[in-house]
Amino acid sequence: MIDRPRPIVGPDYLVAGRYRLQSKLGGGGMGAVWLAHDRLLDRDVAIKQVLSTAGLDEAEARTIRDRIVHEGRVAAKLSHEHAIAVYDVVLEAGEPWLVMEHLPSRSVARALGLVNALPVIEVAQIGAQVADALAAAHTVGIVHRDIKPGNILVADRGPGVGMAKLSDFGISRNVTEASDEPDGMITGTPAYLPPEVARGAQPTAASDVFSLGATLYTAIEGQPPFGMDDDSDAIVERAAMAQINPPTRSGALTRVLLHMMEPAPQRRPSMAQAREEILAAVFGPGAAGNILGAPVRTEDGTIPAWAARNSAAGLRSPRSGPLPRRARSQPPNPAPAPAQQIGRGGSGQSPSPTVAVTIGLLIGLVIIIVILMMVM
Ligand SMILES: Nc1ncnc2c1ncn2[C@@H]1O[C@H](COP(=O)(O)OP(=O)(O)OP(=O)(O)O)[C@@H](O)[C@H]1O
Ligand SMILES: [Mg+2]
Numbered sequence: 001m002i003d004r005p006r007p008i009v010g011p012d013y014l015v016a017g018r019y020r021l022q023s024k025l026g027g028g029g030m031g032a033v034w035l036a037h038d039r040l041l042d043r044d045v046a047i048k049q050v051l052s053t054a055g056l057d058e059a060e061a062r063t064i065r066d067r068i069v070h071e072g073r074v075a076a077k078l079s080h081e082h083a084i085a086v087y088d089v090v091l092e093a094g095e096p097w098l099v100m101e102h103l104p105s106r107s108v109a110r111a112l113g114l115v116n117a118l119p120v121i122e123v124a125q126i127g128a129q130v131a132d133a134l135a136a137a138h139t140v141g142i143v144h145r146d147i148k149p150g151n152i153l154v155a156d157r158g159p160g161v162g163m164a165k166l167s168d169f170g171i172s173r174n175v176t177e178a179s180d181e182p183d184g185m186i187t188g189t190p191a192y193l194p195p196e197v198a199r200g201a202q203p204t205a206a207s208d209v210f211s212l213g214a215t216l217y218t219a220i221e222g223q224p225p226f227g228m229d230d231d232s233d234a235i236v237e238r239a240a241m242a243q244i245n246p247p248t249r250s251g252a253l254t255r256v257l258l259h260m261m262e263p264a265p266q267r268r269p270s271m272a273q274a275r276e277e278i279l280a281a282v283f284g285p286g287a288a289g290n291i292l293g294a295p296v297r298t299e300d301g302t303i304p305a306w307a308a309r310n311s312a313a314g315l316r317s318p319r320s321g322p323l324p325r326r327a328r329s330q331p332p333n334p335a336p337a338p339a340q341q342i343g344r345g346g347s348g349q350s351p352s353p354t355v356a357v358t359i360g361l362l363i364g365l366v367i368i369i370v371i372l373m374m375v376m
Helices: 058-076 108-115 120-139 205-221 232-240 251-260 271-283 353-375
Strands: 019-028 031-038 043-049 086-092 095-101 105-107 152-155 164-166
Touching: 019 043, 058 086, 058 095, 105 108, 108 152, 108 205, 120 152, 120 164, 120 205, 120 251, 120 271, 205 251, 205 271, 251 271
Parallel strands: none
Antiparallel strands: 019 031, 031 043, 043 095, 086 095, 105 152, 152 164
């Protein structure tokens, strides 16, 4: 069993002789994320202790450390404008820390704490951007495994304000699953769990598609697809049975989200297809160039208030042209339109516009004549 003295981590603590901790950015399931300064490259970074090996025997701890370092190296190969870059994995006092790009931002989870739900058009942009990053990750064999509103960051100031980036590549495992990867060990956050993972299967690229669908669903509907329950076992049970509450506010994205959350993984779109489906459903064909690599915008092309700090709300970014919109299609079975009249006044039919205007003018004239007669 490892019984190393545990250093007191706090502001000014130097990690791996290079990264000086400054302040806490937030604390998630696996410990705090710190804003730190890289003394070598003289830049700000975000740094996070990935897990603690305290309580494990030396051999177990080494296996886990080696795997984390390996996964960090794989994640560091991914370079995408909608993914938080992994810069480094270092060992500090025997524990693995991940060094990432620092994005001054607000997560979608925090945005939902402010506004309850986000408009479809904004969620569609976030969805297409994150799907683009994940499609690139899947191409090089990286599965994220923990897509959720807390891991989608939207820049809230600076030149990139409004840009959405997916975080936690390379660290989306917890210490229990790290031991031996047995089937049956549940990974990820229950609210966004794909049915097959809830039943104990290993996460795959198709599970990422489900979790992204569940994350976008939550952002629009204001609650996750398996509902709210403090009892996480109950959520896992509902996930295992694919008991999704039907979306009611998802509008143009409804069909795409349900496709992404198909219970059978093989029936889901690939991540690249999901990106295309999202773009086509909300923005129409050929919209990718306007949405990917650009800030998230409101209908009128400005940075949404929930995504912006101080005076950034309502800003127009240099890259923010007006949003394209899908041409409104006819409803599938439009109600038969009332027969158009061509001014012939058939029985039981309403008069044509010309006849109506003439009648209106005549009535007006009669009223004026009556008023004049009464005055005289
Ligand atoms: N690269 C980053 N740059 C800036 N802020 C970050 C960065 N990564 C994380 N944060 C902030 O820290 C918060 C906590 O992140 P963390 O990943 O620890 O928590 P989480 O995603 O809620 O849970 P989990 O540990 O399960 O991923 C985030 O919500 C975000 O606000
Ligand atoms: Mg996170």
